[in-house]
Every structure is written in C-alpha cells, then in structure tokens.
Amino acid sequence: MNSPKILRLSGDKSISHRALMLASISYGDSRITNLCNCADVQSTIDCLTACGASINKNGNSCNITSDILSNPTTPLNCGNSGTTMRLLAGLFAGQKISAVLYGDKSLSKRPMDRIIKPLKKIGADIKYIDNQIIINKSDLFGGEVLNSTSSAQVKSSIILAALNANARTNLTETYQTRDHTEKMISYHSSKSISLEDNRITIKPSKLDIENIEIPGDLSKASFLIAYACLKPGSDILFENILINPRRIGFINTLNKMGARISIENKKSKYGEKVGSIRVKYNGRLKNIRVDEQAVRDMIDEIPILSIVAALSKGVMTISGISELKLKESNRVLAIVSNLRSMGCDIKEANEELSIKGQNYLYNTNIKTYSDHRIAMAFHIASFFSKHTMIIDDLECIKISFPDFFNKLDEIML
Helix, strand or coil, X not given: CCCCEEEECCECHHHHHHHHHHHHCCCCEEEEECCCCCHHHHHHHHHXXXXXXXXXXXXXXXXXXXXXXXXXXXXXXXXXXXXXXXXXXHHHHHCXXXXXXXXXXXXXXXXXXXXXXXXXXXXXEEEEECCEEEEECCCCCCEEEEECCCCHHHHHHHHHHHCCCCCCEEEEECCCCCCHHHXXXXXXXXXXXXXXCCEEEECCCCCCCCEEECCECHHHHHHHHHHHHHCCCCEEEEEEEECCCCCCHHHHHXXXXXXXXXXXXXXXXXXXXXXXXXXXXXXXXXXXXXXXXXXXXXHHHHHHHHHHHHCXXXXXXXXXXXXXHHCCCCHHXXXXXXXXXXXXXXXXXXXXXXXXXXXXXXXXXXXXXXXXXXXXXXXXXXXXXXXXXXXXXXXXXXXXXXXXXXXXXXXXX
C-alpha cells in the first residue's frame, strides 16, 4: 500500500486574529504558536502594536505582553482585513479606546453598519463615516442584542466588546455561525461565557491566556483538497488541521458528491477539534444540492466548490448566496462571470447558483477583483482546463495564503 503525501499548513486565519486580540487584553504574558503568517493577520498585529501591545514575532510564533491597551496616536490601517476592522471595533469599544479604523479600497466597500448598530445598542460611542470607523471612549452597559446576520464577525465583535461592559450581555443568533471566539474564551475562562442553543451570555471578565497552539487552516487546505479530488492518483494527508463542525461543510459536501475524504486522529486542542484529513482520488464527482446552512459552514469555500462543481457530473444548486456578495469582492459576480467565460453553463437567480458540470473548461482571461480566494480557485481550475489561462492578479493570494504555490508544488504529481 502506498503512503500518502503528508502536508502541514500554517495556522487558521480566523483563530489567529482572535488569539492575538484576546491575548492582548489578558493578564500577563501569552505565547501563540503556528500563527497564520499572512497579510491580514499582520494587519491585526500592526493595529494592536499601535495601541500598546508588545508583540514579538518569530516566524509562525509570537510572544505577547499586554494588559491595558492605550489610544493610538494615528488612524489604524486594517488593510484588506474585514476581520481586523470589525473585531477590533468591538474590542476597542469594550476597552474604552478611542480610535479610527480604515482599510483599503476593497474593505472600504464592505458593510460596517452590521456591527455599528449592535455595538451602539450596548453603549458604544461608534460611527461609520467616509469609510472609517470612529470609536470614542465610552462605558458599555451590556443588555440584550440580536445578531440577525449570518456573519460570525458581527457576533465576535459584540462578544469582544461585552467582555469589558459594566453588566452582562445576552446575545441571540438568528443563524448558527463560526464559533471560534466563544470557544477560545470558554476554554481559557469558562465563567466568562455561557452557551445555550442560539443564545450566548457574556459576563464582564478579564482573561488569563498563557498559550495557544493554532491548528492548520482548513480554508487554505480546501484549495489543495479540491485539486486532490480532481487529479487522478492523488493521495494527500493534511496533518493537524482544524475540524470545527462549523468549518467542515466543504468536506461534508465533497463526500456527499462521492469524494473519498476521511478524518483521522481526532483530538481537542485549546478548545478546538483538530485532526488529520486524508484525501484520495475517487473518480469524477456528482453534483448535489447545497442548502443555506451548508453554505454558512463553508462560506469561504464556495469559490473553490464552484470550480469542483463545474468539473463534476450533473447540476449543482447552491442556495443562500447573499453573504458572498459582501466579501472582499462580489464573489457571486466573480464566480459567474469567470466560469461563464470558461464555457461553463452557470446561472444566478433567487439567491441561488446553478452550475452544470462540464467535461472540460476552456482557459481564458480571469478577473480576480483582487480577491485572494477567487485567484486561488481559478488557479486550481487552470490545471483542468485547455490552453493557457491569464489571471490578472495572483499577488492578492498573499492576503491569506502566502505559501499557496509552494504547498501546491508539494502535492502535484
């Protein structure tokens, strides 16, 4: 029996942001290992450092000494990172920090009212003017708040603010979303947060975070997993990968399509489920219908899922795609226009995508809209297409996965 190729990836981007923020307001010293080494996470580091956090980074590890953050002397540049901007808005509001947050051209187009309104409801002095979030020092009083979006960033912003409110905050979610923030807080201080169905209660408290080891990023792995599912002869083992139930929608969907993907060596580390994911080529996949909850559990993987669908048998229908229009680009537009230019029969109607699988795709000029996930998805597509593809912006991949090409080289047959 042949052994699989073994791959390890740097830490999950979503967890890296949250670990840095929580460590920066905890008691004493903290150490984070296997940190995601990308431009988005660097934006969070730069903003926290500007507010007085001491973050000493060495490769994929860092030591953090903080406790009380201070007002920055200049506006804070969040770059392309919506997570940085939205979560820091909540963190700073709770920590009584006065600050101005702004981002690049792409981030400036993304909706921020979705965090402004709930933060105001619990007492934050915060507003969004001229593409900047302006936060003034205020005392938060907690209370009842609703997250009616399907965005975990909105939920996390509220939770981070509520940690330093004057009274407890009760947060109700309309939809189940990623739960990394509450898992991390619960692991390090179970009395600070309680979870019951779709209701989260946050009690004002100070955390004590000493060490966090961040599992490998499943969203990064998804592009390589897709390649392995499409490439005959592939057998890849991804070690130490995050397998949080709210993040494995892509794996579940591929298996329903006929992929041969197994999760091995399951364990719990720092409140998160971690394991090894083995992917073996299992022939051409069959398209299925993907419902709204499945989409919420793989919102970042829809671009690469669309590529897999375009190369599989039958028709895939993906429901509940509205959130995709609010990402780094309008990802619905990017997926539809680029796949259509490659000869794929793809339609959008009533918040659904319908993708008819083809025997092959034609290479063409791809417009990424400077969106890292669009760029990576269509780079994978180029290996299963005819002729030569020109992708207008591959530099944007550094935003989330700077070693994408190196890791892809490792698994190519």
